[in-house]
Amino acid sequence: MRERVCADLSGLPLHGKGTASPTFWGTLVFMLLEGSGFALMIAVYLYLRSLAPAWPFGAPPPDLWPGILVTVLLLASLVPNYCVKRWAGHEDLRKVRIGLVIMSVLGIAPLIVRGFEFAALNVSWDSNAYGSVIWMLLALHTTHLITDVGDTLVLCALMFTRHGPNRRRFGDVEDNAMYWVFVVLTWLPIYVCLYGPSWL
């Protein structure tokens, strides 16, 4: 079939920012499917809880402090996370580097406390179904925490190499910041499930 050129795209940028970037949409879609995983796991929790005569059962309630500390750390990290996202939007390499170092630290810190949080649940995964489901909820979130901290560390290292000053990398930093918000927000309903008052 004969072709007729009717549009010239040579003026378009080599990489789209924000909603013009496929990576942005990819991150969004991954958040959707992982979000449905979280929602289903919470549904499993509520289902088992609705069957149980008492909740928590067969174990003392969890100690609160490690969970509170993790929550405070995660919520506090949203501020520098927001700054990094903005600096990446302005393509400010120096600030992005500093921001990513801070975010790496603020990612590792809750992970360390998370280790104590498992112990503070006061029940083992193989004690009963209550233990199984709260371990699973916590483990599911921890997996996401580890993945995103890993991603942040690699990205941080990358920004200090010759590949750093590149619009594509700044986009990656923005997407990574968006994903971190997802990791923090998904924690909140899980926190309520694990530590919320028994009348909830």
Next chain:
Amino acid sequence: MTGIPHDLRDTEVDRDTVERRLAETWRTRRGFWGAIATVDHKIIGRRYIVTAFVFLLLGGVLGLLMRWQLATPEGRALGPDLYNQVFTMHGANMMFLFAVPVMEAMAVYLVPLMVGTRNIAFPRLNAFSYWIYLAGGLLLWVAFALDMGPDIGWFGYVPLSGPQYAPGKRADIWAQMITFTEIAALAVAVEIVVTVFKQRAPGMTLDRIPLFVWAMLVTSFIVMLAMPAIMVGSTSLILDRLVGTHFFNPAEGGDVLLWQHLFWFFGHPEVYIIFLPATGMISSMLPAFVRRPVFGYLALVLSMVTIGILSFGLWVHHMFTTGLPRLGESFFTASSMAIAVPAGVQIFCWIATLWDGRPVFRTPFLFILAFFFTFVLGGMTGVMVASVPLDTQVHDTYFVVAHFHYVLIGGAVFPLLGAVYYWYPKIVGRMMSERLGRWVAGLIFVGFNLAFFPMHILGLQGMPRRVYTYQADLPWGPLNMFVSLSSLMLAAGFLLFFIDAVRSARSGPPAGDNPWDSPSLEWATTSPPPPYNFARIPVVTGPSPLWENRDELPVASGLRLDRREIVITSVADAVPEARESSPRDSLWPFWAALTTSVLLIGSIFSPWAVVWGSIPVAIALIGWFWPKGTPEDEA
């Protein structure tokens, strides 16, 4: 790296040079490692399709084995243990390794061509998806060959699949095979959504998207919302079996029905994950054979979206005999009947299209007609089993076996076979045989109905599913013999289909670009398409691009030849936004899939495999994403 000057544009050289340079930039390297590293959606799609059909063949052989065993009372072809493995393998293989993957495979090949782009979004994820799928299939079949095949039914109900009643590793093999295939399916779903959202040709607004592409978009969303349920389920099952959790153990506060909820929250949408792509194929093929655009485009799109939403409200109708509250049962009866409405709207749109068209009776069209007849019958029995009293009577009998084979084979495999005849010339560059094709359609249609219709009667006579034999004094013998003999006719049809497909690849008549005079974009390029799909990206001006102007195709220029470049457009109006790059070939997805497979298979045997196995996975992923300084990395 290529020897093409930096920033060379397609506007600066003549047409032959454009094609030569593009081929150089986009081609897959020769040799073993080139084949492993490729990220071309056409090569991966082809592999995916062929692999899925190999699994269909294997699953079909299992079906024949079951029919051999059941042909006569007190049959001795298979023992009870092997029979349990065979029916589990048949179901698990057909659902997880054939039906879902083959639909996604067709999409991997076709969607980028139909929306007028040069590769699928996230092509490396696509390569990863195929290797993971292959590993999952090998896991299941190698286990079966070692007499370790799962024997718990394709839905792995607890407590039968739990630690108490299923010692050994058979149930774990089943559960982990699920993880493999779901990872693969989720990856493709992500790619399809982003391809359809962001890589459509300029001008392909929402109301100009081909209906198969719409179907795959809706399907991908169902995949993303439904498949996590089975992953949560199968992971919990493995944990119950391996580290002693109690999700499904009533003695410690767990619940066996929880498994059924999780399974069917995935399992029912799964039916539509298989069926919707098939309806998309029908809608996309029909115009070529009735010589007019499909009737009711908007109604068809809305029907698909409605089916997608309603598919999440039906799962409990698989659990009517478990003693759930009456009100719940009534709700799910109503929703199960409600989904017949959008399905009916689709059927009426197609009938209207036929009514006003001038039918051309070629092989794909014969399969479309076979679909109408068979699927409507399956849909009717579906409305029947949506009613609680009737379902209670026929639950776990051959009536249900007949029903879902009518829906799945009639509703999905017939359109799929039609689609293979229809798109084969595009994929291979040669036509399949029209003469053999008529025989294939006839044998499969007649053989299928003769083999499966009597199963309705067997079910009403009370023959249960999954029994390895029955006694001579039961009245089921003659019909079972009839069914088994008819299944040979069905098998002959499939055999002929495979012969035709293999033979035509060598000796079929050359197809040309557009053998059916079809209206959509995949027919605007050569058959088979070059590595870059389109030398210049088409510009879409209507819902039937190749019928808008039959002499010339409007295209866009200005893209670079020295890097893999695609056009990103806006989600709703498909206005060009960027000249984005598309990644080069890479071995990393293969290594990532290999290390992930080691982790997943290892975790059947020891939880520590997850800890130690994640290190090589992390290394492979870092290798995958670390920039290589190619022109594709420029921004």
